[in-house]
Amino acid sequence: MVAAQNIFVAVVGVGGVGKAFLGQLQHLQKQLQSRRTPITLSLVLVRRSNAQLFSQDFKPITIANALNELAQSQGEVQPLTATIDALAKAPGRVVLVDNTSSQDLANEYPSILKNGISIVTPNKKAFSYNYELWTDIFAAAANGTGSPDGGYVFHESTVGAGLPVLSTLHELINTGDRVTKVEGVFSGTMSFLFNSFMPVGGGGGKFAAEVKKAKDLGYTEPDPRDDLNGLDVARKLTILARIAGLKVQSPTSFPVRSLIPKELEQCTSGDEFLERLPQFDDQMDKLKQEAAAEGKVVRFVGSIDVAKQEVKVGLEKFDASHPIAALKGSDNIINFYTERYGSNPLIIQGAGAGGEVTAMGVTGDLLKVIRSLKSS
């Protein structure tokens, strides 16, 4: 048995997810080191947009000190492509942990994988951009259609954060089930917003006020329009649909309902938008009343009808007893309808956003890479 005992870890992006990941990496490092056949995880790169800490001689950086050292690092930052070229020369297998949402870095994935570097990431851009990038990535990856010499790529956290969404979809397909439909609430923000706007059993506030509340509680992006335009959900649907076998060109190639009223598309700031949004409360109240008249509630959902090859993101009505209606707080819920599971879907539910749970998906993916590399 040929065992790769030393695996080099390069972390790009140290925001909420990146910081949580470093904490989890520290735990994993100890755990793997204490195995009967130890595996050494060596952190060799920590990088953010304006600074990087790179161990050019591949001696491990102490994880606990990494962020402090990064904060103190000075001087010009090497272009990322140059750093990646240097990483490819590591005396062992390298895993790049991309905790950014950078499209530029995403575009480099095929060449990174071809260099034998593996990638684990919550970066949705790589997998929801044009279909060509998707095929290029998996043609270059060892776990794709591709090259056995390429790196491995896993991206569980791109949908539902740490919830086992992509792994479950892959397993359904790989074991020969026929997935007929995927439907769910894929955004913590939209979940919170509609669970507050129209809770089961009645009540709830005006829509604009609920948006303001969600923003104040930190449930939205700094500019809430980045949630309300539906693009984040559309990106996740693109990823799921592609795994399910649909050749979805991009997150804008299917119907996506934006909750930004046409008249407010020209607002120059999030603040102006929030100020004018109450003018449209009547429209949202009308939707609410229509649903209530049918004994239903309104939710912002994404759905994929695999047979009809239809993907869409928008408002749908659900019976109060439906699991999608009964969702709590900012939880996500994903329903997989398949031939085997019949009329009652396989359901995964829980927090779909937040630093720790997103990092958990990334750490879990790192474990998958380690298992795959272990003996290759």
Next chain:
Amino acid sequence: MVAAQNIFVAVVGVGGVGKAFLGQLQHLQKQLQSRRTPITLSLVLVRRSNAQLFSQDFKPITIANALNELAQSQGEVQPLTATIDALAKAPGRVVLVDNTSSQDLANEYPSILKNGISIVTPNKKAFSYNYELWTDIFAAAANGTGSPDGGYVFHESTVGAGLPVLSTLHELINTGDRVTKVEGVFSGTMSFLFNSFMPVGGGGGKFAAEVKKAKDLGYTEPDPRDDLNGLDVARKLTILARIAGLKVQSPTSFPVRSLIPKELEQCTSGDEFLERLPQFDDQMDKLKQEAAAEGKVVRFVGSIDVAKQEVKVGLEKFDASHPIAALKGSDNIINFYTERYGSNPLIIQGAGAGGEVTAMGVTGDLLKVIRSLKSS
């Protein structure tokens, strides 16, 4: 890269799960054969209690014909241990698929694993018998605490059939989350029974009549006492608790509520039991009324309090809005409460019994073994 291209598959048990597994194996065989780096799955053994088809020269048995050939096979059946000794001499890695619920075979797992044979199975006996067998199994397995030369062992289908229950618990633990509590409905029979006996919103029949109905619909074991004694749920709880780190001695070493009235414990047949059960409907109605008075419903659940090291199986009351109350049909639901997920648990829900979904868990485990063996 050293690749084991040929993997030998030995199937023991060809009931509902075994038959469904053979169908899925056929699909997987085609899929792996058409890969850029093909992997050949060779079926070399199909065995049931009174007959076996064993390809002593390890030439593959055609999966589509296996059951017919098995039905026509004649003569005395070799003891299983002798067959396993012969399997250990295969010119490549062997995976034993144990689709039985045999304790005898379960007891052989440590020695089978030591022989380098991997095991995938829905057989709960192996993992819920005494704690010594549990430690022996994982000390012998390559993915346990154990020997790198041992076989791999996976048993996803022992809890929740094909639902990703064990893999999720492992991932939470391996990525460093702290699981505080696991709670759920772990039996399709109990789920159906209580969802019919006390549906959310009122109604439902007498308990004994619902048991009879469940039996007539095929939701219970041939003798419904085998469901009502709670042992099946206790076995599943034992497995989950052990993964969560509790040293549970056996499924009878913690409180398990049996729904078989004391007075009926001496019934000599399931029929006699069913005939006398209506005498105890008043007791069950009383439970129902007590719960209804609190605006709640009664469900048969298992729970593990990790911090308190408490495991129990029994009747609990839940608010109508609780996901456990809202369960439908014969679905299972498993709630993982963890430090990262906070007050809203990570929930997995769906069919937890049935040939196809149970076999799916087994086939998924076979894929895990293949990935692990691929390059070793």
